[in-house]
Amino acid sequence: MKSSLSDALFLLFFITTQSICYITTNAAGENVVKDATGKKVLNGVPYHIGPVISANGGRIKLTDTMNNNKICPFNVVQDPADVNLGGQFMFTLIAKKKYLLTSTILAIDSGYPKGACEKSTFWTIPNVLEPPPSSLITTGGLFDQSFTCFQVVEYPKSTSPKVHSYMLQHCPSFCGAGPGTCFNVSIYLDKGVRRLAATGDTPFEFVFHKLSK
Numbered sequence: 133m134k135s136s137l138s139d140a141l142f143l144l145f146f147i148t149t150q151s152i153c154y155i156t157t158n159a160a161g162e163n164v165v166k167d168a169t170g171k172k173v174l175n176g177v178p179y180h181i182g183p184v185i186s187a188n189g190g191r192i193k194l195t196d197t198m199n200n201n202k203i204c205p206f207n208v209v210q211d212p213a214d215v216n217l218g219g220q221f222m223f224t225l226i227a228k229k230k231y232l233l234t235s236t237i238l239a240i241d242s243g244y245p246k247g248a249c250e251k252s253t254f255w256t257i258p259n260v261l262e263p264p265p266s267s268l269i270t271t272g273g274l275f276d277q278s279f280t281c282f283q284v285v286e287y288p289k290s291t292s293p294k295v296h297s298y299m300l301q302h303c304p305s306f307c308g309a310g311p312g313t314c315f316n317v318s319i320y321l322d323k324g325v326r327r328l329a330a331t332g333d334t335p336f337e338f339v340f341h342k343l344s345k
């Protein structure tokens with residue numbers, strides 16, 4: 133009697149630890165970001181990003197012009213037309229990894245565009261607690277700072293069930309000093325221009341597209 137009880141307990145212990153192992157390894161395998169075709173997204177390599185379906189507008193790009201004035205640093209906007217390739221953005225995890233992971237802190241680099249603006253090229257949100265323009269995404273940040281701290285999160289319910297879609301969160305305190313929470317990045321409509329900002333609206337759902345060679 134005694135031994136069968138301990139046998140049963142051992143079996144229970146065995147099953148429990150096995151399923152915990154299964155869950156953790158499975159979760160670790162699942163958090164690699166996938167592109168629109170289902171391929172793993174490489175860390176620190178340029179990609180285009182855009183909405184899941186083209187009816188929701190075009191891809192994300194930089195703009196050097198706002199209200200007919202040249203600006204520096206640049207703003208990050210959604211192209212109204214769904215025919216253009218969009219900008220090339222390099223999502224780089226703070227930790228060195230081969231593939232991009234969800235819910236892991238990273239910086240987003242726009243690369244050096246041609247022109248006179250010599251600001252640095254990392255996306256930044258100057259002050260997430262203030263309304264736009266402070267909470268708009270611009271270039272001009274530095275790697276691994278609270279202002280440039282983002283993470284890619286799986287979109288809760290993809291518009292297209294067959295595609296992995298994501299949303300972006302700004303998490304200042306994960307990289308440095310700042311508000312101890314994450315802020316969803318959404319589209320902020322500003323005089324007809326769709327700009328990326330952390331305004332607390334519905335998160336912008338997007339997919340990764342490999343650059344065409």
Ligand SMILES: *[C@@H]1O[C@H](CO)[C@@H](O)[C@H](O)[C@H]1NC(C)=O
Pocket residue numbers: 288314315316332334335
């Ligand atoms: C961010 O977006 C998700 C998905 O829409 C939502 O569930 C969550 O409450 C939002 N978080 C904040 C802080 O607004």
